[in-house]
Amino acid sequence: MSSAMGAMAWGMSKRVVSAMAMVVVVLAMAQSSEGQGGQSxxxxxxxxxxxxxxxxxxxxxxxxxxxxxxxxxxxxxxxxxxxxxxxxxxxxxxxxxxxxxxxxxxxxxxxxxxxxxxxxxxxxxxxxxxxxxxxxxxxxxxxxxxxxxxxxxxxxxxxxxxxxxxxxxxxxxxxxxxxxxxxxxxxxxxxxxxxxxxxxxxxxxxxxxxxxxxxxxxxxxxxxxxxxxxxxxxxxxxxxxxxxxxxxxxxxxxxxxxxxxxxxxxxxxxxxxxxxxxxxxxxxxxxxxxxxxxxxxxxxxxxxxxxxxxxxxxxxxxxxxxxxxxxxxxxxxxxxxxxxxxxxxxxxxxxxxxxxxxxxxxxxxxxxxxxxxxxxxxxxxxxxxxxxxxxxxxxxxxxxxxxxxxxxxxxxxxxxxxxxxxxxxxxxxxxxDPVHSSVKPQFVANPTAINYAAPFNVQVSIPSPAQGVIGLTITSSPFTTHSYSQGQRQVKLVVSAPVLLQSNVYGVTGNGPLNPNVAPSSWYMLHALHQGIPSYGIWVQVQ
Incomplete structure (x- = not known):
């Protein structure tokens, strides 16, 4: 798909349906990587x-x-x-x-x-x-x-x-x-x-x-x-x-x-x-x-x-x-x-x-x-x-x-x-770790507010060609004390498939969280994820 055609198609949200995989309980002990390379x-x-x-x-x-x-x-x-x-x-x-x-x-x-x-x-x-x-x-x-x-x-x-x-x-x-x-x-x-x-x-x-x-x-x-x-x-x-x-x-x-x-x-x-x-x-x-x-x-x-x-x-x-x-x-x-x-x-x-x-x-x-x-x-x-x-x-x-x-x-x-x-x-x-810089996404256009169950558009740049879905999550900022973070919660948003808009820039349509029970109205960190690597987050008000 050309960049022009991609831009025309951007905004048409497609729901991503994933099959539930069988969960196997495993205890893994490693010393510094998260399983995707790089060092903590x-x-x-x-x-x-x-x-x-x-x-x-x-x-x-x-x-x-x-x-x-x-x-x-x-x-x-x-x-x-x-x-x-x-x-x-x-x-x-x-x-x-x-x-x-x-x-x-x-x-x-x-x-x-x-x-x-x-x-x-x-x-x-x-x-x-x-x-x-x-x-x-x-x-x-x-x-x-x-x-x-x-x-x-x-x-x-x-x-x-x-x-x-x-x-x-x-x-x-x-x-x-x-x-x-x-x-x-x-x-x-x-x-x-x-x-x-x-x-x-x-x-x-x-x-x-x-x-x-x-x-x-x-x-x-x-x-x-x-x-x-x-x-x-x-x-x-x-x-x-x-x-x-x-x-x-x-x-x-x-x-x-x-x-x-x-x-x-x-x-x-x-x-x-x-x-x-x-x-x-x-x-x-x-x-x-x-x-x-x-x-x-x-x-x-x-x-x-x-x-x-x-x-x-x-x-x-x-x-x-x-x-x-x-x-x-x-x-x-x-x-x-x-x-x-x-x-x-x-x-x-x-x-x-x-x-x-x-x-x-x-x-x-x-x-x-x-x-x-x-x-x-x-x-x-x-x-x-x-x-x-x-x-x-x-x-x-x-x-x-x-x-x-x-x-x-x-x-x-x-x-x-x-x-x-x-x-x-x-x-x-x-x-x-900078080893992930070639696949790390970065917002180049984003909303400042997200409405419940409503679509919104973001633009994300990735140095290398996008592989698979570009995910979007919102994460609250809790009040942390005595080993408990009060109000901590995260929602993985429904997203469309990424569309190439221009060189290394992709458009993604996300849907806001379902309702205030899922994410009470407040400010949240919005992150884009590509191959499990998150972008720098930006603050959005969910309303």
Whole structure:
């Protein structure tokens, strides 16, 4: 087909139907490649950003929000222009001129301090449809607080906004958030809070969740996944249920997952695997890692961490857990959805559990990448920086994974084992290796917004002739803390066959995700994929 004919035909969407292949469970251990050539690697981005980021989120402006607790005494970076925080309820420094939050720019690795007023220790959050981050709860004077930050560029015009009147109805320390299809925020759980609520509340009060009422412990930071039918899958400790939040009814419960407790303080992690075909595929939940039920109460024993992962299809008629072993046992690991729909499991320890000082040991320095289609793990090169309690990992648009934080101590402590970590790294998966430059796609024309179930066009350049389908995925930007990324989700979009428009430039028509149950309205990273290699991502607003 000529370039002119291709241009005329471009925009006529063709659905791509793939046959389901038989899945064979295999355990693969390799040392650095992802199976497509190239080498995974690490890069040190900043030697000292000034705070240990307990909570991390990537904004649609490209800046990365770092946030720590406020009641630990001074950090190693001061607020700008002589600004100080005066708070008589602070447990450490009532007059504090240092910053406990900042914006990190991965384009040039620069930092800009931010001012947060009340204590955000072990709080929760998620981005709203307009890209504003809503941040909820914390400790002491922050336990009922609601905070916002609307991202901005490098001009420094944005900072935290906090209301003294718009408050949570219950104190939330170690809670979890989920953006709902209608734009409301669902806030669940926390220490001594087996309830959920909505923001805005619209006059609705608190609702009890029996799953949390029955646990009492090992249920903090519960895992929440919005299912494509609009219900919520909720997991705590080793049990789970489906909640219809519209009727406030538990409509389904599930078998107990084998093995160890998975939530705080045992710190497994969870993702919902990428939804296929624009969100029409059956959802599947993956939960990996954890710690012995004995570990938090007996730190001298340093019990081995969990080595198991479980997969569950919650909307099946009679679902049950499919279990397999990881190559490296792990607690406090972070799970990051990569643009190619594989799962990076990174950070954490191989013994003990979450907690201060010597609660955990034997850092898990090697990440692993999990291929959910092949059911295989691949061990990646090790970092030299232990990332233990209070560490984070977040996907950047360019496909790297930003790794920050780690503080096993009540205050910043730079002596002894596992000191407070102020360095920032990037894990660079094998698909970022320049060896893939000849097949790596690049957007040359793209939308800034994608509408539900509606076609949109992109143009992608590829140095070598395209081979097969050029895929499109959208990936949310979660609020990451305590080994769980709140709101993390990915959708593989329905695409047409690529059409050659001109030399090395191809047109692809994609269809937006099916509806807001599949992808709540917000900003997402859009990636093109060719031969499994992702492009640099661009931000689009799904609406």
């Amino acid at each position: 690697s690490w890069a040190l981005l900043h030697q000292n950003v000034g705070i240990a980021s307990m909570h991390t989120a990537v904004t649609y402006t490209g800046q990365v929000l770092f946030l720590d607790r406020t009641d630990i005494g001074p950090s190693l970076i001061n607020l700008a222009n002589g600004v100080c925080r005066d708070n008589q309820r602070d447990l450490s420094s009532q007059h504090d001129c240092s910053s406990h939050s900042l914006m990190f720019n991965p384009a040039d690795n620069s930092v800009r301090p931010l001012l947060v007023q009340t204590d955000t220790w072990c709080s929760s959050g998620q981005f709203l449809p307009n890209g504003t981050l809503m941040q909820t709860g914390g400790y002491n004077d922050g336990v009922k607080r609601v905070r916002w930050i609307t991202p901005c560029g490098s001009d420094g015009s944005c900072d935290w906004v906090e209301s003294s009147t718009d408050l949570l109805q219950a104190g939330r320390w170690y809670a979890s958030n989920q953006l709902l299809p209608d734009g409301r925020m669902f806030v669940l759980g926390g220490q001594y809070s087996p309830t959920y609520e909505f923001i805005p509340s619209n006059g609705m009060g608190l609702f009890n969740l029996p799953l949390l009422e029955s646990k009492n412990y090992f249920d903090w930071y519960p895992f929440i996944h919005l299912l494509p039918d609009g219900t919520l899958y909720i997991f705590a400790n080793r049990d789970s249920c489906i909640l219809d939040y519209n009727s406030n009814t538990v409509v389904k419960t599930f078998p107990t997952i084998p093995g160890e407790p998975r939530n705080y303080p045992c710190a497994g992690s969870s993702v919902m695997l990428a939804l296929e075909s624009g969100g029409t595929s059956a959802p599947e939940v993956l939960i990996c890692g954890g710690a012995s039920i004995m570990a938090p109460g007996n730190i001298t024993a340093q019990f081995p961490a969990s080595q198991t992962c479980g997969r569950l299809r919650p909307l099946d008629t009679n679902p049950n857990w499919a279990m397999q072993d990881m190559p490296i046992r792990r607690n406090m690991g972070d799970m990051v959805m990569l643009p190619n729909s594989q799962i990076l499991i990174i950070n954490g320890a191989q013994n003990g559990a979450q907690g201060w000082d010597t609660a955990a040991s034997n850092p898990a320095l090697n990440p692993v990448i999990y291929d959910p289609n092949a059911w295989t793990f691949e061990v990646q090169p090790a970092t030299y920086i232990p990332r233990m309690y209070h560490s984070t990992a977040n996907l950047l648009t360019d496909g790297r994974v930003l790794v920050a934080g780690s503080n096993c101590h009540i205050q910043y402590t730079f002596v002894g084992e596992f000191p407070t970590e102020l360095r920032v790294e990037a894990f660079q998966p094998a698909y970022t």
